Amino acid sequence: MPARKGSDFVEALNSSSRDVQIHGERVEKNVADHPAFKNLVRSYAALYDMQHDPALRDVMTYESPTSGDRVGMSFLQPETTDDIERRRKMSKMWSDYSFGMLGRTGDYLNSSVMAMASAADWFGQADAQFADNIRNYYEYIRENDLLLTHTLINPQSNRSVGPAAQSDPFLAAGIAGETDEGIIIRGARMLATLGPIADEIMVFPSTVLKGTPEDEPYSYAFAIPCDTPGLRFLCRESFDYGRGHFDHPLGSRFDEIDAVAIFDDVLVPYERCFMIRRPELLTGGRLYTETSAIVHMTHQVVVKDLAKTEFVLGLISTLADSIKIEQFQHVQEKIAEVIIALEIIKGLLRASEADATKNRWGLMTPKWEPLNVCRNWFPKTYPRFVEIEWKLAASGLFGLPTEGDAFGDAREDVDRYLASASMDGVERVRLFRLAWDAAVSAFAGRQEVYEFYFFGDPVRMSGALVNSYDRRPYMDRIIEFLHRDD
Numbered sequence: 353m354p355a356r357k358g359s360d361f362v363e364a365l366n367s368s369s370r371d372v373q374i375h376g377e378r379v380e381k382n383v384a385d386h387p388a389f390k391n392l393v394r395s396y397a398a399l400y401d402m403q404h405d406p407a408l409r410d411v412m413t414y415e416s417p418t419s420g421d422r423v424g425m426s427f428l429q430p431e432t433t434d435d436i437e438r439r440r441k442m443s444k445m446w447s448d449y450s451f452g453m454l455g456r457t458g459d460y461l462n463s464s465v466m467a468m469a470s471a472a473d474w475f476g477q478a479d480a481q482f483a484d485n486i487r488n489y490y491e492y493i494r495e496n497d498l499l500l501t502h503t504l505i506n507p508q509s510n511r512s513v514g515p516a517a518q519s520d521p522f523l524a525a526g527i528a529g530e531t532d533e534g535i536i537i538r539g540a541r542m543l544a545t546l547g548p549i550a551d552e553i554m555v556f557p558s559t560v561l562k563g564t565p566e567d568e569p570y571s572y573a574f575a576i577p578c579d580t581p582g583l584r585f586l587c588r589e590s591f592d593y594g595r596g597h598f599d600h601p602l603g604s605r606f607d608e609i610d611a612v613a614i615f616d617d618v619l620v621p622y623e624r625c626f627m628i629r630r631p632e633l634l635t636g637g638r639l640y641t642e643t644s645a646i647v648h649m650t651h652q653v654v655v656k657d658l659a660k661t662e663f664v665l666g667l668i669s670t671l672a673d674s675i676k677i678e679q680f681q682h683v684q685e686k687i688a689e690v691i692i693a694l695e696i697i698k699g700l701l702r703a704s705e706a707d708a709t710k711n712r713w714g715l716m717t718p719k720w721e722p723l724n725v726c727r728n729w730f731p732k733t734y735p736r737f738v739e740i741e742w743k744l745a746a747s748g749l750f751g752l753p754t755e756g757d758a759f760g761d762a763r764e765d766v767d768r769y770l771a772s773a774s775m776d777g778v779e780r781v782r783l784f785r786l787a788w789d790a791a792v793s794a795f796a797g798r799q800e801v802y803e804f805y806f807f808g809d810p811v812r813m814s815g816a817l818v819n820s821y822d823r824r825p826y827m828d829r830i831i832e833f834l835h836r837d838d
């Protein structure tokens with residue numbers, strides 16, 4: 353099957369029967385039509401339709417090496433730096449569609465599985481079958497253009513001890529048994545963003561897995577369809593309040609929904625297992641670093657960061673222009689901060705591509721350090737963007753009628769009192785509603801926390817950066833200087 357169209361995605365979703373709990377309701381059928389998900393589904397369908405736009409065909413797709421069909425570019429296993437660039441251009445098209453507000457577009461996890469499949473022998477060190485499984489899985493999702501979610505983290509009950517020492521050993525999803533067909537998984541994982549509308553869920557180890565013998569029941573990596581019996585999604589409330597694009601320009605389109613994934617003795621067939629009971633291999637993120645999956649995922653994420661930063665610069669510049677505050681020095685300083693951030697991201701992305709080399713599995717792979725720096729820096733930079741947005745927009749974020757008033761009885765007031773130096777009342781309200789949805793709404797709050805924790809806990813990520821960064825040459829120079837005679 354070639355790269356999907358939006359309608360293929362929606363039809364597949366509606367024909368699957370899954371277990372989704374939201375707003376006191378259990379949704380099993382026609383998830384794509386449910387008010388909490390339908391606008392998100394529409395956005396995802398638009399992304400898939402881009403694959404069939406004749407003008408974008410060569411950007412969005414390439415010819416499958418097995419079927420000859422056109423398949424999604426994010427499945428491409430790069431052999432050259434040109435291939436890396438092709439992957440980046442595709443990701444930028446998808447990221448721009450939502451200004452980077454959709455953080456889980458298919459290319460994110462496709463990149464991960466793509467890299468893991470090329471490093472299949474890493475999985476094979478535990479069992480040759482695991483190597484075949486990851487290769488087959490990659491080909492399966494590529495040829496069927498499936499949308500994946502993932503869940504890595506155990507429930508937040510008692511973080512002072514590991515999963516085995518919790519009050520219930522199956523609070524965190526663990527292996528509860530095995531049959532001739534596969535492993536039985538019982539317990540929960542946090543969070544699976546997009547879970548209710550994804551085709552498949554990857555259930556992989558967290559980087560904080562300690563790798564002790566007690567961690568054995570929690571040591572596994574597998575992927576199953578989201579409609580697998582016994583798998584349930586418990587959603588947070590939706591931030592798409594059904595009030596339309598004028599009132600909630602971002603939330604009404606891009607609320608990616610987060611859910612706790614609960615496994616009620618779910619049978620995971622052996623052919624969908626990529627590793628079982630090997631804590632020493634799955635500890636500390638070895639799976640992601642030794643396969644280079646983390647590098648290709650981060651390359652995609654930095655492209656998303658770029659799209660998001662371009663959005664912020666466009667938004668605050670339009671805001672400043674509309675109420676004529678751009679000439680104030682502190683406003684210019686804040687706009688400059690975002691320009692500097694934008695150029696830093698472009699530079700890091702370019703450096704990662706310019707210094708790409710083949711990894712030990714023969715896959716052309718961007719340079720890790722610039723990407724690693726960006727993934728450590730952006731989580732702390734994005735909250736500053738939000739602060740700049742509200743500092744520049746100020747009370748304009750709250751003197752803000754909704755569509756019903758702007759186009760209803762209050763139209764005269766809106767035209768008279770809410771117009772700005774460069775915009776009529778309705779246009780200015782439209783702009784400030786966008787700023788509100790980017791800086792202060794529930795959607796905005798979720799984006800801020802999401803960016804902060806995107807790759808895990810920034811505190812522990814800093815530790816990983818320090819431990820993996822080769823500082824020895826700089827230390828040697830210091831020691832050498834201490835003994836310099838001249």
Ligand SMILES: Cc1cc2nc3c(=O)[nH]c(=O)nc-3n(C[C@H](O)[C@H](O)[C@H](O)COP(=O)(O)OP(=O)(O)OC[C@H]3O[C@@H](n4cnc5c(N)ncnc54)[C@H](O)[C@@H]3O)c2cc1C
Pocket residue numbers: 502503504505508511542543544545546610798801802805806807808809811812
């Ligand atoms: C909106 C959103 C969407 C998400 N979507 C996904 C998803 O799709 N898939 C997925 O797998 N994950 C997802 N996550 C989870 C994300 O990976 C985690 O939030 C992140 O790894 C941090 O883990 P935690 O939330 O369990 O925080 P915790 O680990 O519980 O940390 C809570 C606080 O305690 C501190 N702390 C806890 N333990 C330690 C320690 N050992 N050392 C030092 N400090 C510690 C932390 O610094 C932090 O301040 C999502 C998170 C958010 C917020």
